[in-house]
Amino acid sequence: MTTFSFHKKHSINNFNIKIYISTLLKGRIMKIINKIFEGIKIEIDQNSYGGEYVKMEYDSRQIENGDIFVALKGENDDGHKYINSAIQRGARLIVVSQKIEVKDSGINIVRVENTRKILGRLAGNFYGNPEKKLKILGVTGTNGKTTTAYLLHKFLKNSAFIGSIGIKIGKKNYPPVNTTPESLDIIKYAKETLEGGGKYLILEVSSQGIDNFRIEGLRFTGAIFTNLSKEHLEYHKNMEEYYLVKERLFNQVKEDGIIVTSIENSYGRRLKERYKDAVTYGYDRGDYRGEIIDLKLDWMKARIEGVKGLSTIETSLIGDYNLLNILAATAMVEKLCEDNKGLPEKLKKLNFIEGRMQIIEERGIKAIVDYAHTEDALESVLKTLTKCNYKKLYTLISGTGERYSEKRPRLAEISEKYSDYTMVSSNSPRNEDPMEIALEVAAGFKNARYSTYDIEVDRIKAIRKLVAQAQSGDIILLTGKGHENYQEIKGEKKEYREIEVVKKALQ
Template identity: 35%
Template sequence: MKIKNIIKGLEVEKIYGSLEKDIKGISYDSRKVGSNYVFVAIEGFESDGHKYIDQAIEKGATALVVTKDIKVDEENITVIKVKDTRDSLARISSNFYGNPSEKMKLIGVTGTNGKTSITYLVKSILEKANMKIGIIGTMGSVIGDELFNTSNTTPESLLIQEYLYHMIEEETKACVMEVSSHSLDLKRVEYCNFDIGIFTNLSRDHLDYHNTIENYFNAKLKLFYMTNKCNIINIDDIYGRRIVEETKDLDISTITYGIVEKATIYATDIEYHLNGVDFKLNTPKGSIDILFNIPGEFSVYNALAAASCAYYYGIGLNTIKEGLQSVKGIKGRFEIVPTNRDFSVIIDFAHTPDGLEKVLTTIRQFSEGRVVAVFGAGGNRDRTKRPIMGETVGKYADFLIVTSDNPRHEEPGRIVDDVIEGVKKVNKNYIKIVDRKEAIEYAIKNARSKDIILLAGKGHETYTIIGDEVLPFDERQIVLDILKKMEK
């Protein structure tokens, strides 16, 4: 593709050199540049791409997109100066891959909790309606029958457009994407043609980046000004109600869902139990009973969000029911590990005060013995939420084991102490075991009859991050290994 076609729609300040060159690829990482590539120099949090221009040229870049006035010695290099290279990367990536989001149904899901579960529920329902579905999200990207790992909930714009392009190649009809607040703020999803935006909820998270809850909300809000057809909003959430109010003049549809407030799609006759939740799904076109396989009130909300999306697309209630009920579980989301003992182990991704409260109150609905929580807080993240997490878990768990969880570049013991500051306010029944594997082993070896052990924070992750190292750490396997060792 020629440069002149790649930069269509770009807000260009200056151009030096030819726009007739054929381009074979795009990169914002100088190490990944190939022959006849465009190199986009992004000013990041830790490094500035402009420092690596010479390296990019050596690797074969023949065009540069920059925000600074630069000088290059090679005459055959085209330099395109723009105001914002993040926005430019999103634009040229979409152009390069043929604007793939315009050729499919694209559904964005944002909110603090529930994004991953909703993407898989939407996928299940739409597949029952004979649509081929792709996913981009926390647990990776699903293209055809393959799963591709990604380092971020929402990848960089270049990778998003590449994934969407390959989905089109696989004749995918729709993609459901987790849209993080970071991705919205950093323009990773610019020039994505969203049919639908789904809002789950909003609670304290990522304040290490956004600084205030209002900034966090405003980042999420951006998605609902990007959608072209319908916004689907949890009306029971205070921020959901704000989104409905702030977007009421947009020329698109709005579907609300909920349990408490008056909503378009809502649940009644809810019955909670250990192996799931039963409820009646109510829509303007009728009602149907759902036997959902994942426990908890949060699961009802997730199911309602997915059902609302299917409802907008005109999918019938029986197909919605079939799609929801066919999901037996989602990895790392209230995942019950088989122990063949008289106690239970549940793995869940909950890593915010609100998420922890939701999963623990769900467990409380059917617990007969103690609720034992093994949890910690991530390093190099919002430190202020750590004691709040500790206090939240302390309110709902009978016994707490405070441990490590992806300490990154922080000292693990200090993180644990931050969490314990909150625990001590409400609960004296806790122990500090910094090594997470030892903490899990302690919980299992000291389990009593009918106890429920919650391993919170890592969920689907099969690794732990210590410093710059990503080390294997699969909690499911660890639990099974401990149980097997106890049999000897």
């Protein structure tokens, strides 16, 4: 409580006291606002609330009394529409990127140029900059992000993982929303990681995440580039733009940070040309190299070079593409000066990564659930399987609605090359007609007779049909869904879990 003492000879009326109190309040408000918005250019449109703030949210449904609400503009929605709802729920500071009018005079309104762009810095200021006290590692690329990032999480003690298969902090698991969450969420996860004694925060970094400023303001201790191939071109105009967005991640690596890149891809070699000190990896070239010695469906042995004190590994993560993922993660761990002696044992114990070559076996039939939804990923998985022992290989492929459509016929062309039989089905058609998508995919079959492929847009029925045809010794490869737990149809996400569907079909 503030007390006032006045000399007897001064005549102080109530009006002067009110002015004095108002001045003190304005000063307190400005002190709090300046601290939260440090380093951010702002315009204050209204300042009348002088209390403390509890937490920060961009979803008005999560607002409670005393919170800060940041109105974000998205591709399909605009947070400015929900300002009144946020105020009704108790928001006391509204951060906007456009002039607004509100009836409630007991709140503060601060305007910035772009709320999404400043959200990370704003959140960092508010929550005490936990991200600056952690070592942040980012992994980007078209394919291999999840596996490489998850390997880092398994290799590094006291690390948290944020990616497409979920968020893992200590013993807590949270469901994913996007591959790379909003910057505010990343800061909150960083705070939780730090409070739990964490040292590393490992992020899968998507091109959309970079382009939408979700990693804005973060400084990375290290970053890995896996590869780049045709994907997300419904979002990016062309491959050049796609690459340049990815490259922005490496601009945020600290001066003494670590950049690791594959040189099995022309874009990885281009990255190496720009960042001369980047560490490289590949099959037979680069600082870290590897070669598969022995391969089975659920196990492989590989020789690796460049890793101090480590020459061979055994793992359930099979295939040339997984060998590259292992090399990338191993290179980063070694360059971080972390002990790599336990890596072989950790690789042996790693059974599978959810939705990545996940095997379910029943009655001698091996069903494999894999996220492969790009041309390169599908071909990599199929190439690997052709090196394993089986009688027949059945493959399910599908085009995704409202996503890069030029790849659709290529999926059929690739499957036809390696599979004995292909089922074309549906994968989150969104607002497109699933049969039209399937027909676009099937147009890629060059030599196949209808007896070697089928179309069934009901994905559950498609899987049942494949299981009904398969015999002991056969492999059923189900691609495209992997870890995802939904089918998106006409704006509605319906629960769907591929693992459960195939388990039930095999029984």
